[in-house]
Amino acid sequence: MAIRKLLLLLKPIDPYPFLQTEGASLIKNPQVLQYLESRCKVHKNAIKFCQEILSKKPVEWKPISRNDLSHPIRDVDMVITVGGDGTLLHASHFIDDSVPVLGVNSDPTQAHEVEELSDQFDASRSTGHLCAATVENFEQVLDDILFGRVVPAKVSRISLKLNSETLLSHALNDILIAQPCPAAVSRFSFKIKNKDGASSPKTVNCRSSGLRICTAAGSTAAMQSAGGFVMPMLSRDLQFMVREPISPGSTASLMHSTFKPDQFMDVNWYSDHGTIYIDGCQVQHSVQLGDTIEISSDAPVLNVFLSHGISQIRSRY
């Protein structure tokens, strides 16, 4: 299928609104201000650059800010996000498996910069783990796509049912189910069940800081920071971790593992309050005492053009 109609989804040009308010005065270190202003400039230039390249190609494209997205994206052949993983994550919540997406990391982290300023502040920029392009290779990657030389990878997403009702949002990276107060204890139990109902699983009871579940794509994000392991990008397994379990005792070995696509997790929530966070703080659903949550990889995949490091079949798309 030829790719002719594109949506260009942009991280806001001014990601640090506080810089225009008294916020700027709160920052005592002038180098922090320079770093933030440079981030805005580099991002702005990357948008300009991508638009110039697109204007030379046999495509129609329309730019919008990610903050203006409110409806599922349907009538385009591809979405290009310009920003970091956050912008691609944001876009993924408006895309099913019918529209492929290419991420452009507009402001990649510069290792030397992080090293030089390490004694002052964290000068990291965008990691862009899911972004196949930067301004360096954008035209090459775009041509590969437009001329059918590469196909998108089918990246697994998390599907959720709350009290047996399927939620519209799918998670590309991860979900966290926890009390809304970061310092509160969450009470819940979970079971891993086979879809064919073959076995009767053990109930695992937990008092902890919440339950985190990630996809392969999300295994390098919060899960890895919490001590989880990186999964092959195209794996359809889901990895879970009970966060900071209180006295797990004999169930300690059950606090962190994976489950297969032919399995799902059943959670019973026992705290008064709770929230399901989908891909960070972007999408949230409240839960309450007695709610059941079913978690599986039954969500529609996201078709993502991944960087060449990941094996991609060379066949007609």
Next chain:
Amino acid sequence: MAIRKLLLLLKPIDPYPFLQTEGASLIKNPQVLQYLESRCKVHKNAIKFCQEILSKKPVEWKPISRNDLSHPIRDVDMVITVGGDGTLLHASHFIDDSVPVLGVNSDPTQAHEVEELSDQFDASRSTGHLCAATVENFEQVLDDILFGRVVPAKVSRISLKLNSETLLSHALNDILIAQPCPAAVSRFSFKIKNKDGASSPKTVNCRSSGLRICTAAGSTAAMQSAGGFVMPMLSRDLQFMVREPISPGSTASLMHSTFKPDQFMDVNWYSDHGTIYIDGCQVQHSVQLGDTIEISSDAPVLNVFLSHGISQIRSRY
């Protein structure tokens, strides 16, 4: 100094208000309801028992609910809390180093019950780590105190300065500094400084799920669940852990350690929002971009009667 005037601080008699509302219908498993109702009953009986014992002793005492506490506790010789560690923690925020406190664990966890119901739900009750008494030994412990046979331990607490202003609240267990959304990334840097200014410490930059710092008393609570170690109860060191650090790289070894009473920690907060949680969700202070937070063990100690397992000097109090 003779102990004659006591304040009896009580965990609310009905800690599960939702049981009186439609909440009860949300709980499908009748054994969960029985467990919750039993907890209320055992707690109520413990209060009645303690009051009967106190009525036989040469003391004046006044009972109040912990929820009715609003001012520092001054004009009493001792506070007795009846509940769990949560009630003692709550009381500690109204007590300086002039009034000793005795905790009575009104509803201790029953190991056999947790084991029997483990495949259904978590039937643990109160841990009571800081509580020296239960109904089993309350009269004996009370007599030991009234007749001066035991003295309270001096338990360290955390002192906080926000932008150089000392906060009134001290932490008996721990503090967590994090974005208010549990799934958000917190950006901050910290340094451990010597009070005598002898050395110029390294700045450690962090992107993570927040910063947790605990006292010795708090080292068996959230810190241990997060992978920290238990400290000797009377240690005046503070233990800190950067929670779920993102790509710590060469600073990985600096993410979890302790600092001495002659040191303090300086934190620079770089996220738009943030909250200091003191001893769980009970006490909270907002922080914003550019704020500085100074953390030390300079707070007034809490004088707590600890269980006999902890060495106590047998000297006149």
